[in-house]
């Protein structure tokens with residue numbers, strides 16, 4: 001009998017628990033440790049920020065499904081991982097031992113790296129559903145007294161899709177409320193060009209997203225570094241190709257949301273051999289840590305180098321399908337190790353995304369995630385908005401049901417030539 005511990009019950013950790021239960025032997029014990037019993041579907045957070053969704057509509061209490069699936073569920077935050085002792089220390093001081101550990105802790109939001117950034121300062125956040133709910137309160141107050149809007153991402157950010165989505169969703173909602181004419185909008189981003197997305201673009205995301213911004217009268221500034229934010233003002237610097245200063249901009253705002261840089265969570269930060277300097281977990285092509293070979297990692301917490309040099313640092317996004325491919329590879333590899341075998345499965349890290357614009361959207365597939373690619377396309381249309389609503393319902397249903405992938409999803413992806421494991425292509 002082996003002890004398998006999964007740390008973090010977000011997108012990666014929850015699906016990991018389901019797939020691990022299926023791949024482990026009956027006698028193995030699976031323990032899921034997470035700061036909260038509640039799963040939140042982050043892709044719907046931009047809708048929460050404008051009141052199109054209530055928080056409770058995109059949350060799932062995982063307690064009963066974990067009980068049903070015979071997964072021990074510890075709802076307490078971990079204070080520290082002790083890899084040399086094969087233990088996870090909880091906030092209470094209690095220690096949970098493991099034979100194998102899978103880290104799925106997502107990011108820590110590094111608002112503190114930029115003065116005035118984030119909900120404790122002057123800008124809103126949609127990275128967590130509770131903050132998106134607070135952003136909705138701020139949005140309603142803003143609508144009583146509209147003014148300029150600044151949306152975007154900070155230097156070192158690695159998640160750009162939700163910023164574009166919120167800009168377009170705000171535009172749609174303000175038009176519905178007949179307020180759009182009172183609201184000058186600016187999109188600021190460290191990306192070297194609109195639609196780079198940390199992936200050096202996918203298909204023609206540059207053309208599609210620039211056209212969408214132009215069509216909606218949203219101005220943009222690229223190669224941006226946010227210097228500081230104060231009440232109603234944001235100072236940003238725009239850099240040239242050679243990283244010299246091109247211009248400084250003082251942007252007034254009445255409502256702002258800026259995606260922050262991410263770093264690893266405190267429970268793992270600074271552990272020699274386990275993490276890089278930003279606290280992300282080092283993993284080989286099998287998702288296994290090279291130093292501590294009984295530790296695997298999946299999701300946003302995994303260290304992935306940037307796609308190339310840019311004037312302002314831009315991180316690589318870890319998107320949902322890419323994370324699911326890490327989950328599936330890890331479950332196969334751990335399943336083999338538990339039976340005395342060897343790791344053999346490598347995730348594809350393919351990116352398959354639906355970006356909603358409120359009344360349309362862009363879907364893209366990047367296979368593999370980083371260029372040059374075998375499959376590289378982006379398509380636009382109203383259907384993307386409805387596809388995203390359908391996907392939200394489907395995903396929440398599968399989380400509640402304790403399923404990682406339905407047969408329907410499996411065959412659909414196969415028919416589209418999109419795979420989770422290398423060698424399946």
Ligand code: FAD
Nearest residue numbers: 008009010011012034035043077078105106299300319320
């Ligand atoms: P998370 O889902 O963040 O989960 C981490 C979990 O670990 C959390 O439950 C947290 O409480 C727990 N945890 C952290 N530290 C500890 C600790 N010390 N002890 C115990 N538990 C801990 N991707 C797409 O493909 N499509 C989208 O449309 C999309 N939209 C997004 C929208 C937003 C607003 C954001 C922020 C991301 C979006 N993503 C999207 C990217 C990605 O799919 C999500 O960020 C996804 O939730 C990442 O999964 P994860 O498991 O790595 O981390």
